[in-house]
Every structure is written in C-alpha cells, then in structure tokens.
Amino acid sequence: MAESDGNSAKRPTIYDLAEIAGTSPSAVSSILNGTWKKRRISEKLAERVSRIAAEQGYAVNLQASLLRRERSRIIGMIVPKYDNRYFGAIAEQFEIMARARGLFPVITCTQRDPDLEFEAARELISYQAECLIVTGATDPDRIGEFCAAAGVRAINLDLPGSNAPSIVSDNFTGARDLTALILSRMERDFGEIRPLWFIGGRSKDHNTAERLRGFRAAHRQIGLSVLPDQIIMPGYSPHKAIAAMATKTLADRSGLFVNSTITLEGVIHWLNEQRHGSGDIRLGCFDWDPFAALLPQNVGMTEQNVPAMLETTFELVETPPTGNVRIEIPCILREISPAAITR
Amino acid sequence: MAESDGNSAKRPTIYDLAEIAGTSPSAVSSILNGTWKKRRISEKLAERVSRIAAEQGYAVNLQASLLRRERSRIIGMIVPKYDNRYFGAIAEQFEIMARARGLFPVITCTQRDPDLEFEAARELISYQAECLIVTGATDPDRIGEFCAAAGVRAINLDLPGSNAPSIVSDNFTGARDLTALILSRMERDFGEIRPLWFIGGRSKDHNTAERLRGFRAAHRQIGLSVLPDQIIMPGYSPHKAIAAMATKTLADRSGLFVNSTITLEGVIHWLNEQRHGSGDIRLGCFDWDPFAALLPQNVGMTEQNVPAMLETTFELVETPPTGNVRIEIPCILREISPAAITR
DNA sequence: CAACGATGCTACATCGATTGAGCATGCATG
C-alpha cells in the first residue's frame, strides 16, 4: 500500500480536539464516548466539542480505546468460503445477529486451509475477540486448544470438535430422509430402485461420515445395500468432484446423493459432459440453493437451518455451557415438486 | 456475552513472558515480532522465549501493537451482501488478494442500508484501516466525504462515487450485448422479436441506468423501441421483484432482461406461479451464477470480471491515482448453448 | 461568614507493545 503522504493531515486525536476547543482531552473523551453526563460536563461544552469533532472528521482510535477498556465486545468467526449459499448465509446472519446484540463481528474466510484457519484464529484473538466461532474447520481442535491456552472461548459451528461446544446439523436424519426421498422418486419415475451414488465430502469429515450413515440407513430400510465403488469422497470442490467422476460411467436411471451445492456444481458439469438427459437421472443435494432447486433432475435439497444454528450459537455465547456439549439442529427437507420444473 | 470468569487466567502479555523467562519485555517483544536479529538478541534466548510464548498460549495484543506502530496494514471493505455469487466472490477474492500483499483484510456486510454503510465505514476507520473499499454502496459520496475528512483513502467498487476513484463494470456494453443476445435468440427460437422487459435495480442507481442505456441501444440497433411499462425497477431483492410483477401479465414468447441474480430469484418464482413453460420465455441475466446458468429459459449471463476488478482495485491501493478516475472493466458475456439444457 | 454541597472541569496513571538510546561485558589490537 502506498505510503501516506507526509504532508497530509494525520487523523485527529482527542488531544487535537481538546486544543481546538480549549479544553482537556479527558473532557473530549467523555463527551465523545457518551459518558459526559455522568461526568458533569456542561451541555454547552459537549455540543461545541461534538461539532468540532464532526468538522475535523474525528473517529475514535479503537486500538487505543480497546487497549484501555476491559472488554472488546468483538466476536470473531472463521468460515471456509463465502461464495456459496450456506456459508454466505451464515456469515451474513452472523453479522446481523452480532450487531443486534451490541457485539462487533469480525469474519475471516479460510479457504478450507488448516494453516490459514489457525492463523486467522490467532489473528482474531490478537484483535482481542472475546469469543471465536469456528465454522466448518478442518482441524477445529487445534484452534480450540489454542483458544483454551489464550483464555478465549471457542464454539464450533457446522463441524464439531472435541474440546469446545459444537453446534452441527442433524446430518444423519437429514441425509437419511433425503436419501429416502431420492429412492422413492426413482421408484415412482423409473419404476425401479437401485442403490444411489454418494458424491462429495471427505471420509474423515464428521458431517460426511454422518451423512453416509444416514445414506446407508435409508438404503437398509428398504432392504438395499450400498455399493462401495459408488461412494466417492474426493473433497467438496467442483473440480475435485469432476476429476473423481472422470473415470466412472453412470447408467441411465441412476440416482445421486450429492454432498453439497459446491460439489453439485461439478456433478452437473460432469452430467452435461456425459450427455445425460434430465429424464434419466434423479438426484438430491445436501444444502440448499434457489437456482439448484430448479434443476430438472433435482428431487430435493436438505436445507441446513442457519437461523436456528446461529440462534443456538448466540445462546452459548451468552451463557457458556458446562462441559463440551454437542447440539444437533434438525435440517429442513425441501422436497421439489416436478410441477415447478416440467412446465 | 458472558463475563469472563474472574478466576480464569488472563491473556499473557510480554511482561508475563519476560518475568517467566527472566528477561526484559523489550527482548520478548523483539523476539516475538521478528526484529530480534536486528536487535542482537542471542538465538538461545530467542528460542527459550518462543517456547515459553507457545506454552502460555501467547498472542500479541494487536490493539497495543497497532497503537504504537505507524502503519496498521489494515484494508477495509464494505459489501452489501454475502449471499450471492457476485458479492461472495468479491469478498472472498478480496481477502485472498489482500493477504497475498501482506495486508489485513476486514470486511463488513451492510445490507444495502445507507446508515449501516456509513456506520460500518466509520468503524473500519476506527480500526485504523489505511484504505477503505466501498462496494456497491447506496451513498458512496457520504462515505467518501467522511474518509477524506479523516484522511483515509476510499475506493469505490461496483457503484461509482464522485469524490473517490471508482472501479465499475462496463455496464453499458455488457447490458447491450446481453440484450442483443436475448433478442437474437427470440428471433431464432420464436421467429419473431418484441421489445424485452427490464426487471430489477433502482432508477437512481448508476449501474441500473447504464444497463438500461445498453438495453435501449440494443433495441434501437434493430429498429425497436422499448416499452416504458415494461421497465420495472423496484430494487434488487427477490420479494420486491415479485411484488412489482404481481400486477403484470407476461405474454408467451416474451423476453426478459433481469438485472441481477438476486432479482432473478424473484422472477423465476413469479414465472413458476404464472405457469409459464420453459419453452415460451427467453431471459438473460446480468451477473453470473452456475446454477442459474442451467435454467432452461436462460440464454446468457453477463459475468462481471471480479478478478480484474479487484486487480485494478489493488493497483489503485498501491499507487493512488491523481484525480477521481472512473475505470470501467469489461464484462464477460456467458452465452448459454441450448445443448446444455435441452438434454 | 464559615461550612458544605453541587457543578464543571483537569491531572495523571494506565492498558501492552514498540523502539531509540544506552549500558555492561568480553575480546582483540596496538
């Protein structure tokens, strides 16, 4: 970044304002932070100083202010990505809800990179965050450990950890119901049912494991067993999905369980390359997206209940739990009626 | 937020570490911030202090550190929303690019609320941001004015202002080409062309005005004039679009220019309610979304070149321009071939 | 008119990290 011009006016401080107003820095400080009535500053002086502050473009130096205050009211969050509906909604709602509670939200995006996750967490703690929401972290426990050592509360969101309270979706039930829906639609539309493909996620990932468990349970329920070579877990990103599918061939009348909208981007790309018609495939996707919901092959999406998850998060922020609870939030199955797409 | 436990260990400071290590705070400081070689601290002491710092879960207090340093290296950004592709990508790329340049990005989401935009800007300046990227602001000049008074550089992104350099898409050309594409597809698929509908955005909004100009130009080029009651600009949000369309009826073989993917959500909802088939409508949308690109009615999307816009932004950050330039970045017309959707 | 309380302010230590100046020691050199 360019050096600031040597000649340009520096940011005014309370000392500058005090000099202009012919008063003391303490008076200016209390006037500008709203404690002036308590400190018996006259309304006349308060008005004059406020006016001068506005004229000079004064903005408090939070570094100095927070250094002195005992509490920062800063609440930090790390998220893996912004550019999909789920995490975008989490980030946006988090900011709104934090502000509504008089807290200062600071969010950092960590690209699913464990080292960046850790560095970002350390950075937020350096900003004196009082609490850190660790969202979708690949290694939440490393961060939880550091937070504990630094005396900062951590809360895991989306992916659970073992050394801090966790709030996650009920991935098992969500996946089981979605799987059952896809299977029932295959029966209705194709008149036959075969085991589904499971595509996306990581085998070591708690959410993926739970969803796979739900996936298996739904198959078992109708006496079907899943096929190991139809379980593909190359990560979440579209290009990883494409690469993993490259060697596979999909029969007509197949069904797919897609483990996130991010993965779905890759799957759709691949389906188009494979020249599969919309009529001969059925799929469902964990996570919701308004446009993905309109894909002709799509029979349902599992929407994670972001408002409920964040509501619970802020409850834990306000009243720290005893012990390392894990709270599961039910998902919302968004069944897609063919009426909306065939016409 | 819950009070921090009175008994719990406070965050360790360099004074605590100095005491444990039996050395001075200055030594600890220089060891932990990497200037210890310059200050001729022995490697032995450096190692011991680093180890103790790690054991104690030390994290520098950025409030104290930044207060003393002359530069913060913080670069702020405000964005209206996270939960759509365009702004999600801007936020994500901004963080990546800022970090790559050794800067600390801090982003705040402002919900298209002018007051929140202003408050967020003031907050970022209070964090000692050296530069503020004002993205898609409804009132960028109010913020630009405050930044000027506070001696902080501002750069407008997406929507231009008059008192700071601005980087915007070439909305005119982008909209003209998209309009021409929609019209040509109507000709090809329907064998007839009628003036398009223009849906979404705000009449006072620079981008909307420019896009409307491009929209008109494309019509004029083929000797068509637009119909005033087919220009609907109720804002960007889906529910505003739905409300504005509620009284309208769309003839078969109509064409729509949709002014953002956010608006498109509402338009699609409305089309489904109107029970319009995918075959009798053609639309194009300004902004790109991977799933919206698969809608059967969709013939093309205008992708704003986010990497180029941010690249230019960081060029301006590094070498401040003389005067208030306005830089226009060409858009990418993503033509959608029917092959991808009919099968 | 002394004592007292209310009013309206100022002085100063403090938060934690940074950094220029300076001090003590050890070693080599003339």
Next chain:
DNA sequence: CATGCATGCTCAATCGATGTAGCATCGTTG
C-alpha cells in the same frame, strides 16, 4: 594495559483513550 568495537541485553518514552481522584468555583444554609 588502555582503547576500540562487537555482542547482548535493559530502560524509558511513546502511541490515544479511559476513568479515578482531585481541584477550583459558586451558591446556599445555619
């Protein structure tokens, strides 16, 4: 053995805002 210089550290001022303690002034009351 005095001098110079490199080495390895410490001291103390500083950044800007906060808040407690305290000071001066004024009006009121006994």
